[in-house]
Amino acid sequence: MKAIAVHPAARQTGFAAIPEPDLNSRTSIKIRILEVGVCATDREISRGVFGTPPDGYDFLVLGHESLGEIVEIGADVTVVQPGDLVVAMVRRPCGVDGCVPCAARRQDFCGTGVYAERGIQYLHGFMTEYVVEEESQVVKVPPALRDFAVLAEPLTVAEKALQQVEAVQSRLPWHSDRTALVLGAGPVGLLGAMALRVRGYRTAVFSREPVSDPKAGICAAAGIEYISAADVQDRAEVAKHLGNIDLVYEAAGSSSLAFDMLQYLGSNGVFVLAGAAGHGGAIPIDVDRLMWNMVLKNQVLLGTVNAGKPAFTAAIADLATFDQRFPQAVRRLISRRYAMTDHAQLLEGAAGGIKNVIEITS
Ligand SMILES: [Zn+2]
Ligand SMILES: [Zn+2]
Known part of the structure; x- marks a missing residue:
């Protein structure tokens, strides 16, 4: 499976191959990534300012601003179903004993700093074809927001x-x-x-x-x-x-x-x-x-930094409100959509515009 990844040691960004993931629990879901937004965080990781690959890898798959479509669900998944559009949250709990916010699933207030973040530290990101997530880590997106729901994370x-x-x-x-x-x-x-x-x-x-x-x-x-x-x-x-x-x-x-x-x-x-x-x-x-x-x-x-489930839920609701109140303005935030092969100009910052998006699949 194709992915866009950074090799921090070599300070190089390019294509990497990773295996297509399978469902890994009864509450997991498999998501086909549709598009991923690019921001200054991705550019800084590309430049080697920060970013840490997962254990056992010398590269990190980039991307934390995602929009995807569910293709498969585990037996105990209840809220979403195949065909649903979803946005995945970025941060996962640190797992350290005594971290009260993480234990309460409010890892956006993690007190230890050793949380994992998709596409940033310890976990691969979304610039790839498929990911597997726990159902609890995604928020459902109404189909009417398909064109700009990639803006939910920012x-x-x-x-x-x-x-x-x-x-x-x-x-x-x-x-x-x-x-x-x-x-x-x-x-x-x-x-x-x-x-x-x-x-x-x-x-x-x-x-x-x-x-x-x-x-x-x-x-x-x-x-x-x-x-x-x-x-x-x-x-x-x-x-x-x-x-x-x-x-x-x-x-x-x-x-x-x-x-x-x-x-x-x-x-x-x-x-x-x-x-x-x-x-x-x-x-x-x-x-x-x-x-x-x-x-x-x-x-x-x-x-304030990062966001938990309440903020993701509010973001989806607000995108729907923006669509009613000023549909053109919210759509114009996305300057351009690029193919995966164009990643270099986005990650090196040569592309101008407001929010640029990489289309993974359409
Ligand atoms: Zn971002
Ligand atoms: Zn924590």
Whole structure:
């Protein structure tokens, strides 16, 4: 069976051959992979920044943003059946004694860090023809979402964040006229902005692309404001324009932008960090001002990574809502579909666009 894999030792990415998997338990399902989204994580693994092959392999099959179709089910599978479309979750429990979140199947909050992740560490990913999964690790997708359900995984980042924001804000009687600022207009940022928009937030995306960029057009089509850093250099102006910012969703992975904008978070606001920043040099920040604000304005700074079943379920539901509210905007997030043989230009980053997808089978 054909797969796209990285050999970390050789720092090489290319085709690998792995055996076609069989059902391995009464609750397992066999999935034919239809398509896989490519993101910065895949490119970083390709470059050898991180990524660990499974035991016994010197390569790692890439891909964590999947959409597949069930072709076979075990005898005790109850929720899904052959022909169903599914998206598989990425992380599996660490199995370490005493890891309470993993024991409760909330491995997205794993405390040990030795969890396995499909296409990232210890488990092969989805850039291959078939995978076998436990039924509990997949979420069913309505057929109407076939064209863009591959966006579910990157959307789960925002879904998990928003579920936590909801829990945090249950601390106060929160007003309903809410304003959200999204930092970064990559797929995670744009999908997050859409999730905020359908929850009724006045939502603005702040990013470096000019207003002529297709990303700005997608925002407009979804009722989201777009503020270009090319037009507005003074970040205080962004805050002045929006008024009291109730929520910032940081999806740019820029620490200097994030901590600069933190000073403009409004009263009772939550600032969500979802983009992992590369380690650059130290930057000066006015911590006195930040601490003063955070205390006097009851603010919360919240980091979030990965997603569990509740976020995957919410992502599928939200994709259906996006399809009703702004069907063109959500489809335009997928820039292009590529054949498996084109993987190099995607993984080396030569291909532009917003979300690129590799078609495994059609
Ligand atoms: Zn990704
Ligand atoms: Zn764990």
